[in-house]
Amino acid sequence: MALLCCLQAAMQAHGADKVIISYSSRTYAFLPAQIATAKGFFKDENLEPLLIQMRSQVTVPALLSGEVNYTLSFGNIIGGAMQGMPFKILAVLTDKPLHNIVARPEIKTITDLRGKRVGTQRIGGSDHLAAEAILQAKGIDLKEVQFVTLGADEPVRVEMLKKGLVDAICVAPPGPIRLAREGFNVLGGPKDLKIGSPISAFRDFTGSSFHA
Numbered sequence: 001m002a003l004l005c006c007l008q009a010a011m012q013a014h015g016a017d018k019v020i021i022s023y024s025s026r027t028y029a030f031l032p033a034q035i036a037t038a039k040g041f042f043k044d045e046n047l048e049p050l051l052i053q054m055r056s057q058v059t060v061p062a063l064l065s066g067e068v069n070y071t072l073s074f075g076n077i078i079g080g081a082m083q084g085m086p087f088k089i090l091a092v093l094t095d096k097p098l099h100n101i102v103a104r105p106e107i108k109t110i111t112d113l114r115g116k117r118v119g120t121q122r123i124g125g126s127d128h129l130a131a132e133a134i135l136q137a138k139g140i141d142l143k144e145v146q147f148v149t150l151g152a153d154e155p156v157r158v159e160m161l162k163k164g165l166v167d168a169i170c171v172a173p174p175g176p177i178r179l180a181r182e183g184f185n186v187l188g189g190p191k192d193l194k195i196g197s198p199i200s201a202f203r204d205f206t207g208s209s210f211h212a
Contacts, residue, residue, distance in 0.1 A: 017046050022054040022062065023072040024126075025154050027172035030072050032093045055153065056125065063087065074126045099130035100176040100189035103168035104161065110135070110187045114144040119157050119166030122149050127157075131170035134188040 023030040033051060036042055042049045054062065054071075060080045062068040071077060072093070081087045107113060113135070120128040132142055148166055150157055157169045158179065168187070171179070176186045 018048040018050060019069040020050045020052060020067070021070045021072065022052050022059055022068045024054065024056040024059070025172070026053065027098070027154065028174065029094065029098045029126075029172045033072055056121070060085070074129075076125065079124050096190045096193050097126070097130035097133060098172045098190060099127055099134070099170045100173075101131055101134050101168055101170050101187045102161070102176050102179045103185050103187050104164065105183045105185065107167060107187070108185060110138045110140060113140065113168060113187065115146075116167035117146045117148045119148050119150045119160055119169045121153070121157065122151060123147060127154075127170040127172075134170070134192055137192045137194070138188050 021033065023033065033049075037049055037051065052068070054068070054073075056073045056076045059068065059071050059073045060076050063071060063077075064085065070090070077087055101110070101113075101118070103113065103116075107116065118131055120131065122128065128147060131147075135142060135145065150160055150166070152160070154171055154175060157166075158171065158175060160166055161169045161179075161184070162182075176189065180186055
């Protein structure tokens with residue numbers, strides 16, 4: 001956090017239109033922002049972004065303190081906004097969640113998840129919301145599965161799945177492809193969702209000096 005303060009102070013001292021943007025993990029869900037940076041789309045808008053990977057739990061206090069100007073995270077920010085925190089949605093990067101539900105090899109279909117444990121980073125997080133949407137779209141009552149809060153980032157959740165601590169997890173690409181190659185089963189994903197449910201968006205703390 002102290003490093004972010006120093007970075008922001010240095011940027012403002014030079015008078016440049018630079019912004020700090022956080023993202024929670026290295027998955028395809030946040031790829032559009034990386035491409036936009038590489039292609040110079042931000043530069044066309046007179047912005048110079050600094051993309052920083054940050055745990056989603058840290059994002060809310062970082063926005064409130066002004067140490068981060070924008071974020072691509074979803075679940076924690078929506079939760080904060082529902083509690084009255086002054087966040088604003090500026091743009092949507094995906095019209096559907098990119099997450100897929102991936103289960104252990106012995107679980108072959110989505111109906112096999114009834115009574116099973118689905119690991120999630122936290123209740124209300126991006127992976128949890130995506131898992132709920134996929135399960136409901138495929139006709140599974142959410143009361144029929146047990147969501148287990150793991151409190152860990154995606155690579156750790158993958159390892160917990162491999163060790164059998166949970167029966168399934170909800171992960172974004174390239175995670176599903178890698179797990180499928182190891183014999184795990186992809187039970188559902190974006191193709192099952194008929195209604196868009198964005199999981200990634202720029203969000204701005206309205207008290208910041210940066211505005212769209």
